[in-house]
Amino acid sequence: MPAAGERSAARREATARRLARFAALRGRAARPGEFWDVVAVTAADAAQALAYRQQLAEKLSRKELPLGARYHVFVDPPGPKIGNGGSTLHVLRCLEDLYGDKWTSFIVLLIHSGGYSQRLPNASALGKIFTALPFGDPVYQMLELKLAMYIDFPSHMKPGILITCSDDIELYSTEVTETVTFDKPGFTALAHPSELTVGTTHGVFVLDASSFSGKGGLEYTSCHHFLHKPDIETMRQRGAVCVRGSCSQLSSYGDHRDSEMVSECVYTDSIFYMDHSIAKKLLIFYKQMGTLCCEIDAYGDFLQALGPGATQDYTKNTSNVTKEESQLVEVRQKLCSLLKGTTLNVIVLNNSKFYHIGTTQEYLFHFTSDSKLKFELDLLSVAFSIISDKAETLDQSASIIQSILEPGCFIGPGSVIEYSRIGPEVSVGKNSIISGSYINSKVDIPSNCFLSSLSIKIHDQVKYVSMVFSVEDNLKKTVKLLSDIRSLQFFGVSLLECLNLWGVKVSDQLFSSENTCWGLWTARIFPVCSTLSESVRMSLKMLNSVQHMSPFKLNGFKLLSVEEMLTFKDVKDMLKFRKQIYDEIYLQRRKEKFDL
Incomplete structure (x- = not known):
């Protein structure tokens, strides 16, 4: 088996x-079968959908996406949240409503991006799928990266739906003679070797041991059964734990500090495909259900x-x-009966890495500290930005993305600056x-600070x-009693103490949530300003x-x-601010080019 460094170099x-193949397709019409027939992005509500459509339109006008595909936001x-499984079913219905029977001949990429990104709030307003990445000129966002990483798939795929999420990156390499092909009936999933803790x-x-060796770059096999977020003991009992190079069950516990250095692993999920016969079955089920009143997970369920x-x-x-609804068990049982006996084909990518960018800690680690991802994706410290020669920047681990840094800052x-203008001596x-901020006065921003600005109307x-x-603040944590808000932490200090410093009274009006689950996400604490x-x-x-305990x-x-x-976000104004930064950087680049 090649050394870890060789595998990483192959992935790079x-x-x-x-990326080069995708770049060649941007702004031109793809040939039939060369690209997706439909690229569908899900949104949680009408406001989010509007934001996504505006950004897609801007990308298409700038010729940053391949043309010819039908780009949709559904x-x-x-009503109640329906999860990414419910969203998948709803998208199938939307496709049938739009295209009639023709939709069953399409090759569809379905990207789930309907969450509110409470664990990575700089993606909350404009969407995780539009998260900026520290490379590209102009910068790539997660959408372009997804389309680039899957660029080989459409030409080796029978009509069907490929399902992915918006906050992960899958990098892989195969031998020259190997291709990732989605042509079998039922479901087909990609599998990645991972530490047991992952x-x-x-x-x-739990792979079919008779048809799987664990050798080589790519293997086609089948899954005996699928475990959803199992504990390590369950993985061992069910035969999911493999030795690299074979698929024999292990009983001893090893050192799991680096999944590429240890001999035992499990094969974990990322994206999966379903053919149109399965999609039609699921659509009929959805129509029979009528209104869906519970969250269905596309992976687990x-x-x-x-x-x-x-x-x-x-x-x-x-x-x-997260939330158990009375209908959930019934819906699961009906889905289980519907899908029973269906094959789960697995494409094992032995030389692959799965990166999740769904939390502030993951975001910071992967963009600033993770040398492996930096190397494999060729991430930059400064991506499509202007940094004054007199700026006192930059630690090499910092990441500057489509921003302007003025003298003396x-x-x-390990910090990330995106879509921002940082003034002198900041x-x-x-x-x-x-994120999205304009800091025009001398100020010291503390370490571990999250700052994100929104335009509202x-x-x-x-x-x-x-x-x-x-x-490190937990924006998803909630309490059910006002007397318990002292347990909520804002920058390491009890929210109750913070409210006293800010002169904000504790009352039913303190939180915007209609139910009695209160937390930092729903606390009315941020001042509306004119600039x-x-x-x-x-x-x-x-x-x-709060830091100095002064009112x-x-x-x-x-x-x-x-x-x-x-709720009140003004997407048009936020994109206008980003475009102002974009235009200034573009003109500066052009000037420098001609000056040379």
């Missing part, structure tokens, strides 16, 4: 080839029903469910995220709000008051929660 070379139906938060395949070893046990297991190690500490007037947190720079300044003063009263300001900021 394969990735560069795919919004989940109003398997506890993903889907894990579809794939666990597949393979000869599948049982109905999982249908009653709600330990991995300093960016600490200092940003280490491991911080600054209230009563037809454009205003600005900046959210500020610690990158972008003022909103940044006010939010940083809030943070400064900074928010009396007189209209206060919004993050939840409300997203």
Whole structure:
């Protein structure tokens, strides 16, 4: 088996080839069978869908995407959350409504991007699939990277649906003679060798040992049954743990510090394909259900029903469910009966890596510290940005993405600056995220700071709000009683203490949520301001008051929660600010080119 360095170099070379092939397709019409017939992106609500459509239109006008494909944004139906499984079913219905029977001849890429990104809030307003990446000129976003990494698939795929999520990256290499082909009936999933600890938060395949060796770059096999977020003991008991180079069950515990250095692994999920016969079955099921009132997981609830070893046990297991609805078990059992006996084909990519970019910690690690991803994707410290010669930047581990840094500013190690203008003598500490902001006055931003600014529209007037947190704050944590809000932490300090410093009263009006689950996401604590720079300044003063335990009263300001900021967001104005930065960088690049 090649050494880890050789495998990483092979992934880098394969990735560069795919990026080059995608770049050659941008702005031109693809030949039949060369690209997707449909690229569908899901959205949680109408406001999110509008934001996605505006960004897609801008990309198409700039010729940043291949032409000829039908790009669609499909919004989940109003009412209860239906999960990415429910969204998948809804997209099938939307495709039939739009195209009639013709949709069954399409090769479709379905990207789930309907969440509110509470664990990575700089992606909340404009979507995870539009998260900027530190490479490209102009910068790539997750959408372009997804399309590039899957560029080989459409020409080796029978009509059907390929399903992926918006916050992960799959890099892989195969031998020159090997191709990833999606042409078998039923479901076909990609599988990646991973540490056992990674398997506890993903889907894990129990592979058919008789047809799988674990050798080579790519293998086609089948799955006996699929485990969804199993514990390590379950993986061992069910025969999911493999030795690299074979698929024999292991009983001893090893050292799992680096999945490419240890001999035992499990094979975890990422994207999967279903042919149109399965898609039609699921569509009929969805129509018969009428209104869906529970969250269905496309991975846990579809794939666990597949393979000869599948049982109905999982249908009653709600330990991995965020919110348990009464309809869930019934829907799972019906899906299980519908899909029972269906084959789960698996394409094992032995030389592959799966990177998740769904949290602030993952985002910072992969873009600034993870030398492996930097090498394989050729990430840059400075991507499509202007940095003054007099700027006191830059630690090499910092990441600057489509931003302008003025003289005298300093960016600490491990920090990411995106779509922002950083003024003179601004200092940003280490491991911080600054997004969509304009900081025009001398200020020291502390380490581990998360700062993201939004344009909002209230009563037809454009205003600005900046959210500020610690990158370690848990925005998903909620309490059910007002008396419990002292357990909520803002930058390591009890929210109750912070409210006292800001002069904000604890009452039912403090939170925007209609139910009784209150947290940082729904706390009305961020001041609405008339300019972008003022909103940044006010939010940083809030943070400064907490750090120094000195009062900074928010009396007189209209206060919004993050939840409300997203409700009132003005996508057009946010994209206008980004375009101003883009135009300035583009003109500077052009000037420098002609000066040479």
